[in-house]
Amino acid sequence: MSFFRPFNALVVLLTLWSTIAYAHAPVSRPLKRLANPSTLSLEIIPRAPIPLESSAHRRRLPSPHANTLRYDDSFRLIISAFDETFFLHLRPNDDLIHPNARINYYATGPDGRSYIRHSEPLFRESVRAYHGEVVAADHSYTRMREDAAHIVPDRTHPAHLGWARLMVHDQGNADAGLAPEFEGAFSVNGDVYHIITQHNYLRTKHELDTENVEVVDVGLDSNLVIYRESDMMTPEEEELARTGVRPEGKVAVGHGCGHDRLHYNTDPSQNPLLAKASPAMSRWYDNPLGLFGNGSLFPRDDIPSNGMTENFRDFIGQTTGCPTSPKIALMGVAADCEYVTSLGSQENATRQMLTSFNTASTLYKNTFNVSLGILHLAVQQPGCPSTPDSNVPWNVACGNVTLEQRLSLFSQWRGSQGNDSTALWHLMSGCPTGTEVGIAWLGTLCNQQASPNQQGETVSGTAVSTSGRTEWQVVAHETGHNFGAIHDCTSDGCVTSPACCPLSASACDANSQFLMSPVAQTGENAFSQCSIGNVCTSMRGIQGAQTDTSCLIDANTNIQLVGLQMCGNGIVEQGEDCDPAVRRCCVGRRPPTTTTFVATTPPGMSGVPTQHHRRLSSYDRHAPGYISSPNVPGRGNGVMYSPVPQQQMQWGPPPQHPTRTNWVDESLYNGPRH
Known part of the structure; x- marks a missing residue:
């Protein structure tokens, strides 16, 4: 049926x-x-954990909420x-949503100013x-x-x-x-x-x-x-x-990222990451055998070199410098009016941003041992203001600014936020420029300042991605630049001067196989070995240049956030008796009993039981009241369990298992069969 x-x-x-x-x-x-x-x-x-050699044969009674996915x-x-x-x-x-995460929904007032229409905690339980x-x-x-x-x-x-x-x-x-x-x-x-x-x-x-x-x-x-x-x-x-005409040879594809057009990203006098000396990568005529082994080693003259010398060839695949224990980079994510308009509503935009960052975060965790955790969401209303608000100059219609200009405007705004505990701010926009769908500053992790340069650019720990079919890939690519990753080498040029990451020590063209390719192609879902060496080496620091990692937090440690103290933010802070996200309660003088905020389930939240323990996120392993599970010997995994058996929701005929016709194995309830 x-x-x-x-x-x-x-x-x-x-x-x-x-x-x-x-x-x-x-x-x-x-x-x-x-x-x-x-x-x-x-x-x-x-x-509740069921040991592999369970001796329990009695069927457990299901919880009233056992069939609700939490x-x-x-x-x-x-x-x-x-x-x-x-x-x-x-x-x-468990790394995606910080316990103090918050969403601010903005609207435009009669005076053209953007204001917070509604602010609410982003509960982990709701994502x-x-x-x-x-x-x-x-x-x-x-x-x-x-x-x-x-x-x-x-x-x-x-x-x-x-x-x-x-x-x-x-x-x-x-x-x-x-x-x-x-x-x-x-x-x-x-x-x-x-x-x-x-x-x-x-x-x-x-x-x-x-x-x-x-x-x-x-x-x-x-x-x-x-x-x-x-x-x-x-x-x-x-x-x-x-066109109906089969092309002869390869079709040129425009770059999808504007990174290489930014002076800060290409001038070693401005960006210390670019000034590191490295053994030069040979041109094809310095290695005659390379002419036959890799036809892509040709000079590229269409992009100015600006004296850039680093290609990270000597660090391919090296992970020394990346964290040895799990870390989290707290993110602020904003959505401009065009992005929200393309999604149809502020709620849809929020959902899409969470979906994109969930996919990108896991990639970073598996590659660099650094998850992307969301701390702030700032979502503008659909429909762009007729006159830009000077307080949010990046929130303008597509025809008014280019992607490059929007990045600088967003960086100015980010600098005005001060120390808000974020490692990076990322703008989701509905405005690509030509073939370019994203842009970012190179190696600006943990940079909370806004620094103008002589070329009219404003640099900060920021990036811009635009809405699209594979949005998460754009987010991951542009965030990679913030982490210090340069572009992979492409077939249009492989020489030392325009820095790019080669495929290997002996082959240049990465053939657009990896995430840091400047050209949007299929298969870009992982970082190349050169990009991994690039990011990790930059974190370690070589020859005086280093990516700042001081803002990364231990995934097993809570932090006392700064920049969030305000009445009505849903967080009990110094001087408040309570704060249920309404101002009338923020009148107390007694300090809170604990500095650790543990999100509670809002009353009436659909599909979320209010009487069950929740899984502790990696942020609150050391929270007051934390216990390790006593049910699995030798495993203090930081999980509070309620004894709920497995439940299945079936929508179609079960697939045929090679040895079983009934896919729902009751041994998960009753213990092993004999």
């Missing part, structure tokens, strides 16, 4: 929305195929698409953000038992086919025929699958998608759209589809 509308409804909407959607869509590759995924099941892992749950999601079935094992991303792995079908059952025992997964296991990062917006209702709604991405054997809502697909669709869509799965979850990186057209295929 099918509960969902057929795919044809999406095809009709594609035709109706083609002109509108494309008008707001930044540069992206057209899709040759896309599909509706089929959600087969969502299985919540028991919240922010701190681990679960298995089984989905089908493109004639394949995927087993996603997911656990909560269902997860990350994990895609596991092979024949290993998924074993992995389920390991998950139930709360064993930390081995990401190098050969049965792990790739990574997974999802935000669950709505878990659905099988009885009512409502499918879950979630967004994110996962990888399988190197190919990345993107899942977005139908609304977001229509918002970012390419003008050539409509004529090149192949209906793959019919009658399934039509509220979601899935496509693969391998489904994107190459530049040559796009040229053929657009």
Whole structure:
């Protein structure tokens, strides 16, 4: 039985929305195929650890909330698409939301000034953000038992086919025929699958998608759209589809990042990261054999070198300098009026930003041992002001400023915020400039000042990304520049002077395979070995230059935030008896009993039980009242558990396991079978 509308409804909407959607869509590759995924099941892992050799045979009674997916749950999601079935094992991303995180929703007053219309805490309990792995079908059952025992997964296991990062917006209702709604991405054997809502697909669709869509799965979850990186057209295929003429040779692709046009990012006299001396990378005529081994080693004269000499060739793959223990870079994220307009509402914009940063944060955690944690969200209202507000000069319509100018305006504003405990501020904009969809300052992690230069630029710890189909990749790329990463080398030039990261010590062109490619291509979902060496070496510091990491916080330590003291912010601070996000309570003189804020569940929050212990995030491992779990010998993992058994929500026929026809293994409830 099918509960969902057929795919044809999406095809009709594609035709109706083609002109509108494309008008707001930044540069992206057209899709040759896309599909509706089929959600087969969502299985919540028991919240109380079940040892692998459990002797319990008695079925536990389910909790009243056992079938409600919580922010701190681990679960298995089984989905089908493109004639394949995927087993996603997911656990909560406890680093994404800081306990003191807050959202400010802005509006424009009659005088044209931007003001805070509404401010509220961003509760961790309200954000269902997860990350994990895609596991092979024949290993998924074993992995389920390991998950139930709360064993930390081995990401190098050969049965792990790739990574997974999802935000669950709505878990659905099988009885009512409502499918879950979630967004994110996962990888399988190197190919990345993107899942977005139908609304977001229509918002970012390419003008050539409509004529090149192949209906793959019919009658399934039509509220979601899935496509693969391998489904994107190459530049040559796009040229053929657009003109009807097959191009001869490769088609030139414009740069998607404006990093290399900024003086601060290319002038070693301004940016000390660029002044480090490094053994020069040879031109092709200094290495005749290289002419045959790598045809991309040719001089590039179209980009001024400015004396830049560093290409990090000698540090490829080196991780010395990156944190050896988990760290978190606290982020402030703002959305301008054009971004919010493209999403339709402030709430939709907030959801999209959280989805993008959830995916990017896990990438940074797995690569550099530094998660991106959100502390501040500043969301402007849809519809841009007719006259820019001098207090938020970056909140202007697309035609008024370029992406480069918007970055400087945003940097000026960031400097006015002072020490607000953030490592970086990131602006989400709806205004790309030509093919450029993002821009950032190089190596400005922990820079809270606004510094103008002689070229009219204002530099700070900031970046700008624009709305698009794979927004999280733009966010990750631009944040990489803030962390000190330069661009990967491309085929249009590989010499020492314009610094770029080579593929290896003997090969230059990275062929746009990695995240720091200046050209938007498919497959850019990981940092190259050179980028890893680039970032880690810059953090370590060489020859007097170093990326500032003083603002990174220990993932297992609380901090006393500064810059947040205000009545009505929902945080009990010095001099306040209480602060329930209303001003009338901020009248006390007694200091708080603890300096650690632990978010509590707001009354009436849908789908969040108020009587259960919550999973402690990595921010509050040392919070008052913290205990390690006594249920798993030798594992003080900082989790408070309530004894809730696994529950499954089934939307379609269960996949056939090689040895089992009933996929729901009751041993997770009753102990092992004999």
